[in-house]
Amino acid sequence: MMERFSNPVLSKELKLRFRAFKSFSGLMFYLAVLCIFVAGFLLIYTRFSGTAFFRPSDSFTMFVALSVIQMGLVMFITPGLTAGSISTEREKQTLNILLTTTQSSTQIIGGKLLSSVAFLILMLIAGLPLYSLVFLFGGVSPSQLITIFLFYLVTLIAIGSIGIMFSTITKKTIVSMIATYGAMIFLGGITAFFFFIGISMEQMAIHSATGLAQNATPFSPITYFCAGINPGALIITILYPEMASSLESAVGISMPIWIVYLIFYTLLTVFCLFVAIRKLRANMKTNR
């Protein structure tokens, strides 16, 4: 029964990944960054004395900073894990043999994505003991932690799909990496830039409108959309719900941005996986 649902590519990828030294070194680097940050944070807040107080509000600040750092690491590591998944097979001349097996393109792409996601989830879980320090001092609810981890999951699946798509449609891993990191910069940086420009223009428009200024209600769907697809904006609204209210009043749209985020990244994931599956056997007319 289990064999029916097993994915050979997934099993093979997991085996190869956990035998590779770079997986362990990557995990070690990731945990080292988090450990250094947590240790540094605690030392700074206790003024290196070990006798100062560590209040729940400080604990919450540490949780926020830890979450943002972890999000940055996820966005940095995910392209590295996925952007070479198909192109490396092509470069190593193993792809043609794989494509002559009876596995479907969906199985192959699915196996590649799941193996990367599994490793990233392992990384997130490996970082959980550091989060436990936050709970030791209080100030954060378990629901916030679960929400943050769900946010990570949606984000890393989407980024992973982008990486696999570029890996499938480009011949070289280096090109795929650049394209995937470029997409990350767009989603994380360019959208934030446009969001701030949009907000500024909206404020200027309201202030320059004489007479009607008191009654003017802002409406800026593009700015809202830029905020809605920006991982940084979403994580801030999750951690500080009052920021979500401010954003809604600033752009004049009352729908929570996590809905836009979820819809956009789900559609992006589906689109990228669809393209990857279609293009895997690019030289064949049928994709079976």
Added chain:
Amino acid sequence: MVDIQGLTKKYGSFTALDHLELTLNEGVVFGFVGANGAGKSTTFSILATLLSPTSGDAYINGKSVVREPKEVRKQIGYMPDFFGVYDQLKADEYLDFYGASYGLSAAERKVLIPQLLELVNLTHKRYEYVDLLSRGMKQRLCLARSLIHDPKVLILDEPASGLDPRARVEMRDILKHLKSMGKTILISSHILPELAEMCDEIGVIDNGKLIAHGNVATIQEQLQGDKRIIVKVMNEMEKARAFFEENPMISSIEAIPENNELAFNYRGTTQEQVNLLREALLSGIPIYSLTEEEKDLEDVFMAITKGADAE
């Protein structure tokens, strides 16, 4: 078992394959001969469902490579000319992965893998990492991989390329064994004498066109008109030369007096050759030896492709 119908592949204005027609029966070992870029690998890639033809179709055991690629993949074992291996896998894990990829159950794989490793003489390397194996061993492992789902047709693109003589002999012995198992094998190689020894049929491809197809003897027969005959004559060289020059089926006469030899191209059949010898002896030409210059498959290939170029 293999039926290729009007297979054409074009890359822009370049025609890699031009209306290729070929039918192979079950159990036949077919050698595909051609220069680099002639269209051998393109044909094999289409048969292996890696490439779509521009027009035409090919059928493996009745399944179309264009419309039923997944069914075709069950019927074929493919070994490309260049291939890589997964460095971090051991030989048995490598086979296990591909067995699973073909939908074999764990129990089936457990039985099959030792048998396949034994077939390709790699039992002693079962738990070795694949990247530590020699080139010849990797080739044999790849061959075992292509057999894991017991395909009816094997498509082997240059299986002996880059191998040392010993590894080449080992590979040839395995292929002979597979032939005895009744597999239909399509094999391309530049080592033409090896193909001649192993293959039931040979196909010569040049510029995307199949310019000759048949068993080795048949293809050599196509060159009969150009066979080179060497006659040894005791004295009377000039008389002999004059006699042979009169024959319209003889051309390019060359005399080598120091060896008492006359060499010429003869276009006639074997019976006509018998008559020619009888007439020469009746004319009083003291012939003490008549030999036909041996032509191996390489000569055949060179002659055929040269002819095609000239056209």
